[in-house]
Amino acid sequence: MKKKLLVGLVVIGVTLASIPMFGAFEAHVINVVAQIENALYVHPESRNFGTVFPQEYQEMGIFVTFSESFSATEQDRVSIVDYIIKQKPKPRAEFKAQIGTDEARRWCHDNSPADPNDPNDAYYVNCYPSLCPYLSKTPLNFDGNDTGIPPFHDPFATSSIATGTIDKNGVVVGDNWIVDLAVPCFENHCAQDWNDFVTGHNPDADPEAYKLPIELEHEVFGCDLWFEVTDIY
Amino acid sequence: MEEQNIKQENTNTPAKQAEVYPVAQPEADGTGETKMPKEEKIKKRMSKWDKILIAIFAVILIFILYIVLDANKYSAMVHVVEGEGKVGINPTTEALDFGDLSRGTSAVRQVTIENGTFVPMYIAVFKTGEIGGLMEIDDNFFTLRPREDVQIDFSVYMPASAEIDATYKGRVFLFKIPWL
Numbered sequence: 001m002k003k004k005l006l007v008g009l010v011v012i013g014v015t016l017a018s019i020p021m022f023g024a025f026e027a028h029v030i031n032v033v034a035q036i037e038n039a040l041y042v043h044p045e046s047r048n049f050g051t052v053f054p055q056e057y058q059e060m061g062i063f064v065t066f067s068e069s070f071s072a073t074e075q076d077r078v079s080i081v082d083y084i085i086k087q088k089p090k091p092r093a094e095f096k097a098q099i100g101t102d103e104a105r106r107w108c109h110d111n112s113p114a115d116p117n118d119p120n121d122a123y124y125v126n127c128y129p130s131l132c133p134y135l136s137k138t139p140l141n142f143d144g145n146d147t148g149i150p151p152f153h154d155p156f157a158t159s160s161i162a163t164g165t166i167d168k169n170g171v172v173v174g175d176n177w178i179v180d181l182a183v184p185c186f187e188n189h190c191a192q193d194w195n196d197f198v199t200g201h202n203p204d205a206d207p208e209a210y211k212l213p214i215e216l217e218h219e220v221f222g223c224d225l226w227f228e229v230t231d232i233y
Numbered sequence: 234m235e236e237q238n239i240k241q242e243n244t245n246t247p248a249k250q251a252e253v254y255p256v257a258q259p260e261a262d263g264t265g266e267t268k269m270p271k272e273e274k275i276k277k278r279m280s281k282w283d284k285i286l287i288a289i290f291a292v293i294l295i296f297i298l299y300i301v302l303d304a305n306k307y308s309a310m311v312h313v314v315e316g317e318g319k320v321g322i323n324p325t326t327e328a329l330d331f332g333d334l335s336r337g338t339s340a341v342r343q344v345t346i347e348n349g350t351f352v353p354m355y356i357a358v359f360k361t362g363e364i365g366g367l368m369e370i371d372d373n374f375f376t377l378r379p380r381e382d383v384q385i386d387f388s389v390y391m392p393a394s395a396e397i398d399a400t401y402k403g404r405v406f407l408f409k410i411p412w413l
Binding site (some may be wrong): 005011014015031032033034035036037038039040041042043044047060061062063064065067068069070073075077078100101102103140185227229232 | 246284287290291294295298303305307310312317318319321323324325326328329330331332333334338339341342343344345346347348349350354369371384386387388394407409411
């Protein structure tokens with residue numbers, strides 16, 4: 001019995017002694033690193049514009065600031081956060097429930113309708129027709145370091161990304177954004193001042209490119225906005 | 234008939250037993266105390282299989298200890314705030330902090346895993362605490378091949394039933410198991 005106890009103690013002792021050796025071994029040979037990225041993606045609460053009519057204009061606001069934990073005095077390592085506002089196609093609730101939210105978002109982003117004018121296209125079964133081109137992101141820009149995007153833009157273009165910076169030690173610790181919707185018209189059913197409506201919001205936009213097919217009348221459109229942190233320092 | 238008196242000796246008497254099984258008698262050691270003489274110990278040597286089993290057990294124990302000690306352990310937390318269209322962010326890397334979220338909002342943090350070895354690694358992620366019920370992991374229980382890296386997304390969605398001003402905390406354990 002004593003011998004068995006002694007053997008067990010020896011085994012435990014050897015194990016404990018070999019842990020630091022393992023540490024050294026692991027650091028140089030077994031190199032598997034897992035680290036948290038400073039990227040953070042935040043999806044604000046769904047905002048519903050409700051039923052809208054062509055050439056209508058509506059606004060709603062979003063406020064981006066630091067969390068309580070970041071604002072704590074003990075957190076003084078970094079104070080400035082750069083972020084961008086991205087637009088992504090919105091998956092339908094049934095599709096999200098079917099394959100999961102992340103997969104559904106990825107599918108809607110990676111695919112597009114075979115016929116954008118067909119409301120029965122297979123894409124629209126899973127994803128809403130895109131509202132993204134008609135949403136602007138306008139910063140109130142109290143700190144003067146934010147860049148907005150007007151409506152009537154290509155949501156997938158790199159130039160269609162709004163940027164912002166918030167500084168924990170700044171005068172204004174947060175950014176107010178106005179997300180406004182310039183409602184498009186339907187082909188052959190647009191008012192005479194449609195061109196002025198479009199260029200009034202975005203002088204660089206081609207009014208013809210932003211008319212919707214009449215087949216999509218009465219459809220619900222959607223767009224996911226994501227605030228993505230790109231750098232902290 | 235020759236009677237053979239087979240005289241069977243009866244060994245059951247105490248005297249006979251003392252002859253057959255001598256009983257150690259206490260010895261005087263000069264101090265007035267008596268002590269028992271050293272008993273003959275029957276040495277039982279460990280068999281070869283015993284040694285092999287102990288060695289295997291030790292290796293397994295060391296392996297398990299390595300896996301547990303090498304696992305990445307992160308704190309995770311999210312704070313619930315009131316209001317619509319408001320988000321508070323904390324993108325620091327000390328913890329999986331999802332910031333301040335109002336009901337109906339969601340946040341995603343990422344963990345990058347790089348396998349710089351020549352051995353495949355089996356990745357297993359476990360979550361605990363109140364935040365565990367709010368958190369989704371987009372990829373779990375998979376093998377990371379040598380010299381490859383992968384990004385795991387951790388998503389938190391704040392439900393409508395979340396308590397305002399509450400902070401949901403927990404921990405995330407990320408195990409990396411050499412997988413041959």
